[in-house]
Every structure is written in structure tokens, then in C-alpha cells.
Amino acid sequence: MKRKTSQRAAIEQVFCERDRPLGIEEILESGRLLVESLNQATVYRNLKLLLENGWLRQVYHPSLGTLYERTGKGHHHHFHCRLCNRVYDLPGCALNEKEAAPAGFVVEDHECFLFGVCPACREK
Template identity: 45%
Template sequence: MERSTRQRQAIREVMAELDRPLSPAEVLEAARRKVPSLGIATVYRTLKGLVEEGSAVTVELPGQAPRYELSGKKHHHHFHCTRCGKVFELEGCPGDFSFMLPNGFQADRHEIVLYGRCTECSL
């Protein structure tokens, strides 16, 4: 287990406060408001550590670099703003997709990503 530092605490706080999947650059920008000397290498190292210990999970979107969110959330999907690039969580799930599978196939998981403009970019 990694030791607790101001930088690590700031990164955890930012992830909890913003409560959406964040890129390392977004984490860095927000966490620098708390720890101005924070560097991108520390962000990457901390995110890797949080994932390894199970405190955070990687969010993979097609054609995008990984983003990170805190773990322990219910199954959910994501909305990707095509204008600002931010990713947001969507609560819930439309249900079972097994009816779409060919005979004999078995799905282990699924991911749905909706694309469009967030409220800030829709104005």
C-alpha cells in the first residue's frame, strides 16, 4: 500500500469532488489547485496505484485514452461530450442484451457510450 501524501490526497479528493471519469490531464489541472507543485508523473503513478489497490477503475472509451473514476459504484454507462471532450456518468442500465446474441453466445459484460453535447456545450 502506498503511503498517504498531500499529492495523493488531493488526487483522491478531486476524483470524489468531480465524480466523473477523468483523464490524467483533468486530474492534474484540478489537483494543482490544491497542490500547485503537483506533476503529471505523480498523477500517473498515483492513478496506477489507486487502480492496483482497487480504489479506482479504468474507464475505456473507444478511440480515447483511459480515464479514471473511483471504484465501488453500481453498474453504469457514460456520456462523452463531442465538443469539450468531458465524460460523464449515466445512472442505471437499460437492461439485459442477451436477446441480441447469436445462438450459443454468452456475454460477460457490456458498455454503452452516448455521444453528444453536455449542458455547458449545448448553450
């Protein structure tokens, strides 16, 4: 008998195929195509495991809420397409923390979202 894809493997596959930060609904929708038994509770349970073992990290988006992305990419920023609501990774960092904050502020971290229209939506 062929072993069925585990729920966790299905979720991992979704992240590897999309290669961008994902919200719970897209994870659930895409994961269900691989493993039918997936539901919101099982997705959350598996996301929690993948966060705990460091395979995923959370990204807090100002309007989309919590997104999940794969770790190991290094520091980078994100682009939010206002038409398709997808969030894309942007390479590298164009922000100089020392110049961005006034004197007296100690910057420890930053997160940056660019908003606009993605190439796929521009072509429509």
C-alpha cells in the same frame, strides 16, 4: 506548521469534486490547483496506487483513451459530450445482454458509451 495536502489526497479530492470519469490531463490540471508539486509522473504513480487498492478503476474510451473513475458505483454507462469532451456517468443499464447478442455468443461483460451534447453545452 500546517500539514500540506498530500498528492494522493489532492487526486482523491479531484475525483470527489468532479464525480465523473477523468483523463490524466484533467486530473493533473485540477490536482495542481491543490498541490503545486504534482506532475505527470507523480499523478501516474498515485493513480497506480489507487487502482491497486481498488479506489479507482479504468474506463477505456474509444477516442479519449484511458479514463479513471471511482469504484463503488455499480454497473453504469457513460455519456461523452462531443463539444466539451467530458464524460458523464449515466444511471443504471438499459441494455439486455441476452437480447443484444445472437444465439451462440456468451456475453460476459459490456461497456456502453452514448455520444452527443451535454446540458451545459446545449445552453451555450
